[in-house]
Amino acid sequence: MKKYYKLLLEKLLDIYERRESxxxxxxxxxxxxxxxxxxxxxxxxxxxxxxxxxxxxAIEKLEQQKIIYTIQDVSGKYTKVKLNLDAIKDAYAFAxxxxxxxxxxxxxxxxxxxxxxxxxxxxxxxxxxxxxxxEYKKLPYDIKxxxxxxxxxxxTLSSVINLDQETYIRNFSTAVFRDSKKFQxxxxxxxxxxxxxTDVVVEKERILEVYNLFDNPTYVLIKGNTTLTYKNSNIDLxxxxxxxxxxxxxxGDIIRIEVNADKIITVENLTTYHDSEDGDSxxxxxxxxxxxxxxxxxxxxxxxxxxxxYYHKGDLDVYGFSILENLKNKTGIxxxxxxxxxxxxxxxxxxxxxxxxxxxxxxxxxxxxLQKYSEIFEFMLKHNCKVEQESIKALELLExx
Numbered sequence: 001m002k003k004y005y006k007l008l009l010e011k012l013l014d015i016y017e018r019r020e021s022x023x024x025x026x027x028x029x030x031x032x033x034x035x036x037x038x039x040x041x042x043x044x045x046x047x048x049x050x051x052x053x054x055x056x057x058a059i060e061k062l063e064q065q066k067i068i069y070t071i072q073d074v075s076g077k078y079t080k081v082k083l084n085l086d087a088i089k090d091a092y093a094f095a096x097x098x099x100x101x102x103x104x105x106x107x108x109x110x111x112x113x114x115x116x117x118x119x120x121x122x123x124x125x126x127x128x129x130x131x132x133x134x135e136y137k138k139l140p141y142d143i144k145x146x147x148x149x150x151x152x153x154x155x156t157l158s159s160v161i162n163l164d165q166e167t168y169i170r171n172f173s174t175a176v177f178r179d180s181k182k183f184q185x186x187x188x189x190x191x192x193x194x195x196x197x198t199d200v201v202v203e204k205e206r207i208l209e210v211y212n213l214f215d216n217p218t219y220v221l222i223k224g225n226t227t228l229t230y231k232n233s234n235i236d237l238x239x240x241x242x243x244x245x246x247x248x249x250x251x252g253d254i255i256r257i258e259v260n261a262d263k264i265i266t267v268e269n270l271t272t273y274h275d276s277e278d279g280d281s282x283x284x285x286x287x288x289x290x291x292x293x294x295x296x297x298x299x300x301x302x303x304x305x306x307x308x309x310y311y312h313k314g315d316l317d318v319y320g321f322s323i324l325e326n327l328k329n330k331t332g333i334x335x336x337x338x339x340x341x342x343x344x345x346x347x348x349x350x351x352x353x354x355x356x357x358x359x360x361x362x363x364x365x366x367x368x369x370l371q372k373y374s375e376i377f378e379f380m381l382k383h384n385c386k387v388e389q390e391s392i393k394a395l396e397l398l399e400x401x
Contacts, residue, residue, distance in 0.1 A: 002051075003005055004058035009067065009095045011084040021085075022100050023136055032083035043077075043369060053390040062372060082195045086146035098348045103145040104133040108377045110150045119161050121197045122154070126188075141189045156186050157193060163212040181211040200225040201322035203366045207381075209332035212291050220243040220294060221273055224282035242274065243283070268314035268323060274312075298331045311338040315344045321373045338388060342379050345387055354385040361386065 011034055016022070019030045020077055036043045036059070042051035054172055059078050062068045067087050071080040083091065092099050111126050111133075129139055129150075138144040143153060159176050174181035183190075187208075190350070191241075194211065195204040222228070225245025226234040230253055237243055238260070263281040267273045273285035286294050312335040314320030320340065329336050348354055357380060364370075366376045380386055 003055065004055045005061050006033070006095065008036075008039075008055075008058055008081060009062060010093060010097075013067070013091060013097065016083060017100055018089070020136060024205075026085045027196070029085060032082050032085070035080055036078050062094075065090065065094060067094060088089075090279050100136050100145070103147075104136055106147045107139070107145060107150055109327070110147050110154070111123070112122050113151075114154045117158055119158070121161060121194070122158060122390070124197055125154075125157070125193065141192055143189070151188055152186060153193070156183065156190055160190060160194070160211050160213055164292065166212050166214060166218065166293060167378070168217070168243050169208075169213060189227070191383040199369070200326055201367050201370060203319050204305065204360070209291065218248050218287040220245065220248065220251060220287055220297065221270070222247050222282070223273075223277070225260040226282045227256075227258040227260075228254055229258070230254060248287075248291070248293045251293045254297065254300065257301045257304055259308060261308070263309045263311060264301065264305065265311045265313055266327065266335065267389070268312075269319060269389040271273060272313060273394060289326065295330050298327075298333060298380075302333045310335045312340075313337070313338040314340060315386070315388050316340055316348075316379075317388070318361050318367075318370065318377070321370055321376075322367070325369055340376075342376055345376065345379060345385070348387045349383055354387050356384050357386055 010031055015034070016032050019029070019032075021032065036055055040051070040055060042048045043055050045051065047171060059068070059070060059081060062081075063070055065087075067084055069082040070078050071082075073079050088099075092102075092196055103380060108130065110128055114122060114126060117123065117126075132139060139150065143150050145152065156176065163172070165389075169187075174180045175333075177183065191204055191207050195202075198207060200210055208214070221243055223237060223240065225238045227237070228246075235244065255270045256398055257394055259282050261280050261282050263277075263278070264284070264362070265276070265281050266284045266286060268286075270285055270287075273283055277284050302351070310333050312324045314323050324335060324337055324340070327333070353366040362381065365381070370377075
């Protein structure tokens with residue numbers, strides 16, 4: 001048997017909350033009411049006597065508690081059921097449900113526990129969430145009024161932001177939750193919040209890399225006329241076709257990098273790294289967004305090879321230029337863009353080797369950090385295009401077909 005009294009009461013409270021009546025004086029609130037015949041078709045089904053009886057019993061039960069008022073027609077059928085606003089606390093208690101102000105107060109208690117966190121992102125999140133709760137609004141990122149979920153999200157955010165070395169997601173999840181898979185359930189929320197609150201322009205699916213969190217070990221690939229010196233050994237790359245892959249964990253053990261070439265070129269894409277050939281260049285594929293260990297490697301490289309020319313070859317999209325700027329800012333190395341200009345972009349656009357911009361692309365182009373590339377962005381916006389590095393090799397193949 002359906003618990004019609006609970007269903008009726010839940011419906012009335014939903015209307016009450018949807019109109020945000022809890023933030024108004026009772027004399028400002030329009031009648032909160034429902035019509036049983038519209039809500040429950042069985043109420044006007046002349047063959048369903050049991051449902052008609054049960055709905056009437058439920059209405060009478062609520063009326064006896066003075067939680068509702070009713071209107072009946074001449075036959076005794078209830079035509080309207082109205083919420084008694086003076087008994088709103090009793091209505092919530094009878095429904096076994098917390099009011100929105102009560103839920104907001106519980107959420108604020110969780111936020112207060114993280115007030116001492118000095119991280120700029122956590123502080124901004126807490127400030128924004130507090131403002132929304134003061135306005136009795138559900139929190140975004142599917143948190144809503146769930147205080148336990150909010151606590152988990154803030155705990156996870158704090159833990160991710162505090163990582164100072166490359167960490168694998170399953171290890172991170174085990175350390176924080178004692179469960180290697182629990183982080184995956186929260187991952188979409190964490191990625192969305194970091195994407196919205198991080199100043200660095202980066203694709204959402206790579207935002208965790210900015211904070212040293214990876215699904216799997218990452219590697220730096222190096223090729224060219226270069227010698228890497230470790231404590232007890234040397235690695236000469238000059239005769240290694242394709243170079244060598246060095247795990248991030250081993251980058252810090254390098255004590256000297258001798259480059260016997262004039263140019264040092266970092267490359268954003270793996271395919272482009274393999275396609276690049278130049279006897280007078282050292283090529284480096286950083287394997288994603290560069291983290292602390294990669295920064296230290298690049299700083300060592302520059303300190304021992306300052307006379308070289310430094311270039312970065314990235315995608316001709318907003319994220320490619322963001323990676324370039326982040327690379328320069330975090331390492332202090334004067335990288336110059338390579339094949340990342342309007343002429344290159346126009347060449348591939350004219351051949352149809354481009355992709356259309358996304359909403360996030362257009363939004364990211366407004367970043368103040370990237371305004372020096374405004375002319376290139378204007379071309380992209382005008383022609384609704386962006387180019388990946390792989391298109392460069394594709395064009396060479398296309399021209400020879």
